Amino acid sequence: MIACANPLAQFHSDKSEIEQAIHRVLESGSYILGSELSGLEQEFAAYIGTTHAIGVANGTDALELALRSLDISTNDEVITVSHTAVATIAAIEAAGAVPVLVDVDPDFYTLDPKQLAEVLTPRTRAVIAVHLYGQAADLDEISAFCQKHNLILIEDASQAHGAKWRGQRLGSIGQVACFSCYPTKNLGALGDAGLITTSDTALALKIRMLREYGWRERYVSELVGRNSRLDEFQAAILRIKLRRLDENNGKRLLLASHYTKCLAGESLRLPGIREHAEHIFHLYVVKTDNRQSLMAHMKAQDIYPGVHYPMPVHLQPAYKGRLRTARSMTVTEKIAHQVLSLPLYPELSMAMADQVCAAIKGVK
Numbered sequence: 001m002i003a004c005a006n007p008l009a010q011f012h013s014d015k016s017e018i019e020q021a022i023h024r025v026l027e028s029g030s031y032i033l034g035s036e037l038s039g040l041e042q043e044f045a046a047y048i049g050t051t052h053a054i055g056v057a058n059g060t061d062a063l064e065l066a067l068r069s070l071d072i073s074t075n076d077e078v079i080t081v082s083h084t085a086v087a088t089i090a091a092i093e094a095a096g097a098v099p100v101l102v103d104v105d106p107d108f109y110t111l112d113p114k115q116l117a118e119v120l121t122p123r124t125r126a127v128i129a130v131h132l133y134g135q136a137a138d139l140d141e142i143s144a145f146c147q148k149h150n151l152i153l154i155e156d157a158s159q160a161h162g163a164k165w166r167g168q169r170l171g172s173i174g175q176v177a178c179f180s181c182y183p184t185k186n187l188g189a190l191g192d193a194g195l196i197t198t199s200d201t202a203l204a205l206k207i208r209m210l211r212e213y214g215w216r217e218r219y220v221s222e223l224v225g226r227n228s229r230l231d232e233f234q235a236a237i238l239r240i241k242l243r244r245l246d247e248n249n250g251k252r253l254l255l256a257s258h259y260t261k262c263l264a265g266e267s268l269r270l271p272g273i274r275e276h277a278e279h280i281f282h283l284y285v286v287k288t289d290n291r292q293s294l295m296a297h298m299k300a301q302d303i304y305p306g307v308h309y310p311m312p313v314h315l316q317p318a319y320k321g322r323l324r325t326a327r328s329m330t331v332t333e334k335i336a337h338q339v340l341s342l343p344l345y346p347e348l349s350m351a352m353a354d355q356v357c358a359a360i361k362g363v364k
């Protein structure tokens with residue numbers, strides 16, 4: 001069986017270190033907000049190139065708390081894409097703000113900066129740039145727009161741990177950035193986890209307070225916060241994974257270029273790499289008009305690609321008809337029927353990648 005992602009294989013790669021780390025935490029007697037988390041926060045901030053990193057319970061909370069820390073709330077509008085994990089939009093609404101969705105560009109499937117002006121209103125406060133599939137959104141254009149209109153730029157880097165834009169790590173470019181460390185992510189925990197990065201010290205303090213009941217001092221809620229703490233087990237596991245992140249991203253890149261070589265000439269649109277972007281291939285997403293039969297053919301050979309994402313958020317039952325979007329969402333609505341994520345994870349062997357290519361090549 002070849003799956004789209006394989007967190008179990010990743011666990012096996014790091015098994016003895018992870019087991020030792022779990023034992024260390026068990027014996028430490030400190031299970032919440034201890035030295036593993038502060039170690040992870042320092043190491044992740046240093047890796048990304050920000051002054052601060054703050055661990056939270058998951059990527060959705062990371063986005064919600066980042067928005068709250070910026071006082072983005074009722075009636076404030078936040079522009080982002082519909083072609084993303086539903087979490088991006090769910091977090092905006094959880095913060096009490098209003099999501100406004102634009103289309104993606106047809107080449108790299110990230111936020112189309114040309115549409116930003118159309119949806120801008122006096123209530124627009126921020127843009128969330130989602131670095132989809134492992135590469136940067138068009139940060140030059142998006143940052144320029146944000147600067148011109150005095151908007152806050154938030155990065156959703158949940159699919160882009162370690163990727164770069166003009167040589168700088170994603171997560172260090174916006175005022176604040178959010179990462180999911182869901183198990184299948186390039187930096188994945190063995191459970192839920194999230195991280196927020198920023199170089200704004202006041203903001204970092206506020207996020208730390210918001211993740212624990214608004215406390216600066218224990219039992220004194222200066223802000224209305226909640227519980228979104230990252231536990232010591234996940235923090236210890238993420239420290240191990242962080243040490244291997246560049247090496248594992250390198251393996252993903254080799255597999256991606258192998259796919260690109262093997263599949264050239266097939267009737268598929270292969271992923272492109274945007275100029276100035278260093279892609280880390282969280283997902284290798286091809287576009288096909290033949291998705292159903294291709295998936296059925298692959299399944300018959302015990303290969304299970306994924307679809308990210310099969311339905312744009314503005315068309316999902318819980319959101320349909322009530323979210324403001326740009327006039328044209330053509331690319332988003334079309335690619336939802338075409339995108340297909342081929343199996344890709346650091347432990348996937350070249351022989352397995354060849355099997356995937358052979359399965360695709362067999363389809364007429």
Ligand SMILES: Cc1ncc(COP(=O)(O)O)c(C=O)c1O
Binds near residue numbers: 058059156180193
């Ligand atoms: C782009 C994006 N944003 C946000 C999230 C939400 O993260 P989590 O599942 O950790 O809450 C994810 C993860 O699925 C994601 O891919």
